[in-house]
Amino acid sequence: MTSVLLADVRPWGGDAVDVTIVDGLISELSPAGSGGAADERIDGRGLLALPGFVNAHAHVDKSWWGQKWVSYGGEPTTQGRIAHERAERDKYGIPSVDSTKAVLREFVRHGTTATRTHVDVDLGVGLRGIAGVLEAADDLNGAVEIELVAFPQDGVLRRPGVLELLDKAAAEGATSIGGLDPATIDRDPVGQLDALFEIATRRDVGLDLHLHDHGDLGAFQYELIAERTIQAGLQGKVNVSHGFALGELPSARRADLVQLLGEAGISWTTVAPPASAPLPFREMRAAGVPIGLGTDGIRDLWSPYGDGDLLQVARGFARLHGLRTDEDLTYAVELATTYGAPFVHRENHGLTVGARADIVLLDAENAPDVLVRAPRREVVIAAGQVVVRDGELQV
Structure with a gap:
């Protein structure tokens, strides 16, 4: 002792x-x-x-942190960023144990002691990125606890073999598997979600789905996810990442959708980008929809920004949502700390x-x-x- x-x-x-x-x-x-x-x-x-801070949405496998500066390139769309990353990542040694460890050290330096990180799983890297993240975390001797999401950044159904990789990752210890814009990436929202929910149910893992689509298309996918979550009995095990459309909807539609999300036990993670619509966070709290904060990618082939400081993200959340009172400002800090507990499966944090x-x-x-x-x-x-x-x- x-x-x-x-x-x-x-x-x-x-x-x-x-x-x-x-x-x-x-x-x-x-x-x-x-x-x-x-x-x-x-x-x-x-x-x-x-x-300790809880980073509920990160991509620690994709960074060029600690390397020479990499200029931004490619098309500024989701499809464009995916294509650019696939074309350029090998040149910069991504994924890299050393860069991953450098990013995790920055997390720790800024007070983050637990993170849920998405790790790319695709036909080019297989499960190598997951192995690298685990090795990097192990080298830090438990300074930051890692929860893994096997993430199909390049799509699911449109890349034959990715489902098998996700299934293998779930079998070998990934806490969750991911998905990506079922309607616009795979152009088959029912097919992608059916396949992912089947793995999650069979392997008893969570789902963490990147959803960038706006407006009614985004809302339609939230409804599909909520319905499947309830049908599969996966309440409390499904998370939506980004979910930009939620803040864009008319108030009545948004209120109905938030209630549905609460009934389905779906959580939400945001990086509070400055150009996004504010989330209806008060309605979400009332409906029991947990919210977590994350840094997203840091100095990677998607964006040159980020330093690993979750307090900066919390301040961005506060400014985006117009928070001013002491109670609300404290809530933003709680999002980065105490309220992050469910995203790394801690009952007491x-x-x-x-x-x-x-x-x-x-x-x-x-x-x-x-x-x-x-x-x-x-x-x-x-x-x-x-x-x-x-x-x-x-x-």
Whole structure:
């Protein structure tokens, strides 16, 4: 048994406490100065404490982070980006264990201790990308926990053999399998969804579906997914990524659809792109539709942007949705931390007894202050181990 005393920290900016950690889990919170003896003592210096950030939508296998600059090219459409990536990725060694590890290190440096990452599975890379992500994560000794989504970036039905790869990935440990714009990529929404739901049901894995289509076409696919989720008994195991159309619909249609999503137990992940329509997040909360935040791709052949800081995404969400009050600004931080728990299958993720000791310390007054300034992560603790100290990586 190993014990750590994290002394004098302020959870969410509240009263100072001592946090006792035993074997990587939080075992006790007590008033500051009252903590007992431990194998290791960390002075929290009265810093604000948050739970580790949860990146609910990433693509850590596709980055050229740490390599020379790659200029943007190709057509700026989903089909165009897919074609450009397929043509160029081998030149840059994508997927790469080293680049993946570099991105994961940036996640950790910014306080992310768990992520759900989509990993490309196609006829060119097979399952090699999944193996590379697992190797990169293993090299970081548990600093960031990984949940894998086997992702058919190049389509499902239009590429014979991809379904078999997804099935193999599910059999070999992927927590979820992905899908992509059934109507516009495969041009067969019923066929793609039937095939994916069959694998998910048979292999007892989740589904995480990229949906970029707008307007009525996007809404139609949400309805198909919700109906199949209920029929298959997969409530709580299906997620929609991006889902741009939801914020674009007329209010009555949107309200009916949000209720259907809630009944189907479907969750939603967003990267809060600035040009997108705001999500009806208050209606989604009321209907029980979980929302997670993610960084999406970071410096990859889709976009040169991104640095792995989920606080920047949370601030983007707040600005996109016009959040101003302390309560709403705190909610944006909660989306990046506590509310991310279901996306990495954690029942308890927070500064609470029994939770994995993933703790981020920042020099800030309160959660709204954290959001608007995104200050340096002074200390990051993952499963009771210090992985960032004075803003510098220790792994």
